[in-house]
Amino acid sequence: MIQFKDLKFKKHSVVPNAVQATLELKDGSWVSIVGGPAGCGLYGNGKTSFEMMSSRTNQKGEVRGWLSIKQINDHLRYIQKNPLKTK
Numbered sequence: 888m889i890q891f892k893d894l895k896f897k898k899h900s901v902v903p904n905a906v907q908a909t910l911e912l913k914d915g916s917w918v919s920i921v922g923g924p925a926g927c928g929l930y931g932n933g934k935t936s937f938e939m940m941s942s943r944t945n946q947k948g949e950v951r952g953w954l955s956i957k958q959i960n961d962h963l964r965y966i967q968k969n970p971l972k973t974k
Contacts, residue, residue: 888963888964889910889963889967890960890963890964891956891959891960891963894908894910894920895908896908896920899921899923902921902923902927902928902929903923903927904923904924904927905921905922905923905924905927905929905933906921906922906923906933907919907920907921908920908921910963912966912967912970913970914970914971914973915942915971915973916941916942916943916966916970916971917941917942918939918940918941918942918943918963918966919939919940919941920937920938920939920959921933921937921938921939922934922936922937922938929952930950930951930952930953931952931953931954935955935956936952936953936954936955937954937956937959938950938951938952938953938954939951939954939959939962941962941966943965943966943971944962
């Protein structure tokens with residue numbers, strides 16, 4: 888099971904000094920996790936708190952901000968234990 892520690896963070900493609908990681912699962916679900924320094928416009932510091940968008944929970948394009956690593960692990964666990972049903 889993939890956990891936060893398994894994510895590969897890279898430099899954010901748009902926001903200077905910020906980080907980003909993405910994950911796509913076999914069922915087509917995806918998660919984007921970002922964070923950066925104060926004032927950069929992201930809802931997480933990129934070290935202990937993060938902003939997350941997921942195809943499974945943010946149907947309106949909304950992000951969840953200031954999430955802890957535990958909260959992200961909880962979401963990753965949920966989407967892996969409850970895959971989308973494919974036709």
